Amino acid sequence: MSFNPILAPFPLGRPRRLRQSPWVRDLVAENRLTTSDLIWPLFIHDQDKPREAISSLQGVDRLSIAEAVKEAHAAKQLGIKVLALFPHLNSKIRTPDARAAIDPDGLIVQACRAIKSEVPDIGLLVDIALDPYTDHGHDGLLRDGKIANDATVEMLVQQSLILTAGGADILAPSDMMDGRIGAIRRALEQAEHQDTLIMSYAAKYASAFYGPYRDAIGVKALKGDKKTYQMDTANTDEALREVAIDLSEGADMVMVKPGLPYLDVVARVAETFQVPTFVYQVSGEYAMIKAAVEKGYMDHDKGVMETLLSFKRAGATGILTYFAKHVAELLKA
Numbered sequence: 001m002s003f004n005p006i007l008a009p010f011p012l013g014r015p016r017r018l019r020q021s022p023w024v025r026d027l028v029a030e031n032r033l034t035t036s037d038l039i040w041p042l043f044i045h046d047q048d049k050p051r052e053a054i055s056s057l058q059g060v061d062r063l064s065i066a067e068a069v070k071e072a073h074a075a076k077q078l079g080i081k082v083l084a085l086f087p088h089l090n091s092k093i094r095t096p097d098a099r100a101a102i103d104p105d106g107l108i109v110q111a112c113r114a115i116k117s118e119v120p121d122i123g124l125l126v127d128i129a130l131d132p133y134t135d136h137g138h139d140g141l142l143r144d145g146k147i148a149n150d151a152t153v154e155m156l157v158q159q160s161l162i163l164t165a166g167g168a169d170i171l172a173p174s175d176m177m178d179g180r181i182g183a184i185r186r187a188l189e190q191a192e193h194q195d196t197l198i199m200s201y202a203a204k205y206a207s208a209f210y211g212p213y214r215d216a217i218g219v220k221a222l223k224g225d226k227k228t229y230q231m232d233t234a235n236t237d238e239a240l241r242e243v244a245i246d247l248s249e250g251a252d253m254v255m256v257k258p259g260l261p262y263l264d265v266v267a268r269v270a271e272t273f274q275v276p277t278f279v280y281q282v283s284g285e286y287a288m289i290k291a292a293v294e295k296g297y298m299d300h301d302k303g304v305m306e307t308l309l310s311f312k313r314a315g316a317t318g319i320l321t322y323f324a325k326h327v328a329e330l331l332k333a
């Protein structure tokens with residue numbers, strides 16, 4: 001940013017004039033949050049009950065497919081454009097080879113079909129990764145205790161095709177395997193799914209902030225960590241390389257994740273590439289706000305809005321957040 005050399009000195013210039021009342025603050029606001037900025041993640045379960053509370057994510061429930069359809073109607077009504085779907089599967093279905101991830105009748109495929117038939121014009125984003133389907137909770141297949149990158153990519157391609165056939169609009173590979181965007185894009189072209197969008201979790205960090213999510217999808221005991229595939233918190237140049245690679249392989253949109261601890265990465269990615277750049281306010285960020293509010297340390301709605309606006313200020317095109325429905329209601333009021 002370059003400064004105007006004729007900025008009036010005090011008392012001719014008084015920056016507080018522009019802050020003196022709500023109307024003038026609104027008039028000069030540089031960034032705004034709208035409902036179109038929001039993507040709402042939903043957890044779908046295969047249990048008989050309509051809803052089940054997630055203890056680490058206060059106010060977020062796992063939903064039956066029927067219940068998810070109702071929420072899709074509500075989201076549509078509020079002006080939310082996209083839902084992101086995540087599965088919670090019975091532990092008997094989780095296997096070392098993650099075969100349920102490529103079941104053409106799997107839970108998320110069924111959820112996509114049900115939502116698309118009842119609420120056709122809401123966008124459906126699906127997570128492409130194996131962690132809800134493996135018994136060990138890693139995003140990839142393990143061979144001798146190590147992540148088998150290329151074998152995993154083959155699974156991710158199958159998973160992508162099956163979900164696309166089920167009606168998913170946006171594939172969001174969250175696995176951080178090398179080469180997966182190109183492999184998925186080529187397979188989509190071959191299957192004549194030219195219009196399927198890819199939002200790559202391009203700069204996804206190995207983060208402590210995913211804890212409540214793992215509880216939400218039912219990962220019990222993750223052995224080790226995800227540091228051989230997710231990024232090191234110390235790096236930002238590497239994030240730019242990851243984004244560049246995914247764009248060159250055919251991603252339409254990219255994502256930075258988590259959000260608040262990585263605002264610098266959001267800003268650098270948005271500025272460098274000028275492509276739709278999303279940010280994921282992850283489960284731990286959500287839980288942290290809820291906990292602070294519960295303790296009486298923070299006002300809920302003000303805290304939430306401040307974090308979401310900070311993503312816009314950093315240059316994000318849109319935000320995945322568990323607060324989406326609540327915020328859409330606030331923005332409508």
Ligand code: PBG
Pocket residue numbers: 127128129130131139174175209210211212213214226281282283284
């Ligand atoms: C995994 C995946 C994760 C999240 C979305 N997809 C967690 C992980 O990588 O362990 C995290 C979302 C959140 O914390 O809200 N494929």
